[in-house]
Amino acid sequence: MKYIEKLRNSGLRPTKQRLQICEVLFNTDKTFHFTINELEQKIKKQANNKISLATVYNTVHAFEKKGYLKQIPINSSETYFDTNVTDHHHFYDLKEEKLIDLENSDVGPINILKKINGKKIKSVEVLVKLED
Amino acid sequence: MKYIEKLRNSGLRPTKQRLQICEVLFNTDKTFHFTINELEQKIKKQANNKISLATVYNTVHAFEKKGYLKQIPINSSETYFDTNVTDHHHFYDLKEEKLIDLENSDVGPINILKKINGKKIKSVEVLVKLED
DNA sequence: TTTGTAGTTTATAATGATTCTAAAAAAGTG
DNA sequence: CACTTTTTTAGAATCATTATAAACTACAAA
Numbered sequence: 603m604k605y606i607e608k609l610r611n612s613g614l615r616p617t618k619q620r621l622q623i624c625e626v627l628f629n630t631d632k633t634f635h636f637t638i639n640e641l642e643q644k645i646k647k648q649a650n651n652k653i654s655l656a657t658v659y660n661t662v663h664a665f666e667k668k669g670y671l672k673q674i675p676i677n678s679s680e681t682y683f684d685t686n687v688t689d690h691h692h693f694y695d696l697k698e699e700k701l702i703d704l705e706n707s708d709v710g711p712i713n714i715l716k717k718i719n720g721k722k723i724k725s726v727e728v729l730v731k732l733e734d
Numbered sequence: 735m736k737y738i739e740k741l742r743n744s745g746l747r748p749t750k751q752r753l754q755i756c757e758v759l760f761n762t763d764k765t766f767h768f769t770i771n772e773l774e775q776k777i778k779k780q781a782n783n784k785i786s787l788a789t790v791y792n793t794v795h796a797f798e799k800k801g802y803l804k805q806i807p808i809n810s811s812e813t814y815f816d817t818n819v820t821d822h823h824h825f826y827d828l829k830e831e832k833l834i835d836l837e838n839s840d841v842g843p844i845n846i847l848k849k850i851n852g853k854k855i856k857s858v859e860v861l862v863k864l865e866d
Numbered sequence: 867t868t869t870g871t872a873g874t875t876t877a878t879a880a881t882g883a884t885t886c887t888a889a890a891a892a893a894g895t896g
Numbered sequence: 897c898a899c900t901t902t903t904t905t906a907g908a909a910t911c912a913t914t915a916t917a918a919a920c921t922a923c924a925a926a
Contacts (some may be wrong), residue, residue, distance in 0.1 A: 614873095614875065615874070615921085615922055615923080616922090617873090617875080617921075617922075618921095619874085619875070620874090628802075630803060637912095638912080638913085639912090643799060647804070651878095654875060654876045654877070654885085654916090655876090655877090656875075656876065656877080656878090656913095656914085657874080657875055658878070659912095659914075660874080660875080663743070669830040669903070673809050674809075675806050675807050675809050675861050676809075677805050677806075677807050677808075677813060678914070679789070679884085679911080680911095680912065680913085681809060681913085687830050692822060693848075693850060693853075695850075695853065701889065702850065704846070705848075707847075707854065708846065708847045708848035709844065709845070709846055709847065710842075710844060710845035711842070712841065712842060712844060712860065713834070713841070713842035714840065714841055714862055715839070715840045715842070716836055716837075717841035717842065718827075718834065718864060719820070720866065721825075721827065721864040721865065721866060722864065722866070723862055723864060724828065724863040724864060724865040725797055725862070725863045726786070726860060726861075726862050726863075727860070727861045727863070728844065728858060728860050728861075729807050729856075729858075729859045729860075730846055730855055730857070730858050730859075730863070731857045731859070732810075732850060732853040732854065732856060733853065733854060733856040734852065734853060734854070734920095738917085746902095747892085747893055747894080747901095747902065748893090749893075749902090749903065749904080750892090750894075751903085751904070752903090752914085753891070764872080768926090769883095770884085771883085784905070785905095786903075786904060786905045787884095787906090787909095788884095788885085788886090788905065788906080789903080789904055790910070791883095791885075792903080792904080810884075811883070812882095813883085813884090814882065852903070
């Protein structure tokens with residue numbers, strides 16, 4: 603399995619559940635956005651077995667901490683995650699409640715002029731809300 | 735009272751509760767960020783009387799719909815609102831869990847190159863996460 | 867291989883922000 | 897004042913997320 607090393611190198615034991623979640627999340631060309639519940643559905647369908655909801659939460663948070671997933675800052679009742687962890691931004695279609703990737707090249711360079719003493723910039727995220 | 739007209743013009747009846755919330759939110763030079771619970775505390779202190787939590791929620795949402803408040807897109811357990819409804823952006827200090835305004839002039843112009851068919855841009859919001 | 871232990875999974879309970887409900891109160895209108 | 901509509905309210909309901917604690921598993925050392 604190709605994810606065993608990846609997990610071990612991160613200090614995460616390659617359990618059956620984690621490997622299965624890796625398959626669903628990373629074994630694809632395209633990156634995508636998801637909520638925990640969408641992920642749970644996908645697991646159920648794709649592998650025809652169920653992983654406890656608590657484990658899905660734990661695993662997603664573990665992967666996020668290791669930098670394999672990113673949370674998308676958006677006001678929604680559910681938290682959205684992104685398997686695309688490169689620097690990029692999002693459209694949010696308010697009517698359809700759908701996220702669309704914006705490549706970095708789709709947004710001109712962003713230059714933050716203000717500095718805060720003793721703090722450094724960890725990330726810059728742009729959310730572009732769309733209406734009809 | 736200076737907020738009576740404002741409310742009436744928006745089609746909102748100027749009730750005692752709404753006027754009091756207006757005082758807390760808008761009767762100040764500085765704009766600020768708040769959660770519903772922070773607002774409730776502030777009301778209790780400032781006016782020495784209590785407005786039902788449901789009313790605070792209702793009012794904040796009504797004011798948001800009328801454009802007097804903005805939600806700040808950020809992943810937090812509580813929703814943050816902003817009395818500054820002009821176009822501007824935010825720092826988010828991850829350690830202190832605190833929001834800091836970024837004036838538009840603190841961020842270079844943002845140019846969204848990608849277009850989506852039949853949709854127009856409603857807002858562009860930048861969140862800059864800070865770490866130590 | 868067996869054993870010990872630290873890490874993981876699990877079902878379920880708890881939490882907490884937000885929304886819903888339906889009855890009482892207040893505002894607006896004639 | 898009488899009447900209708902809007903608003904407020906306390907408390908219940910909802911729902912995403914986190915905590916709990918017992919069972920299970922990976923893994924290393926003997």
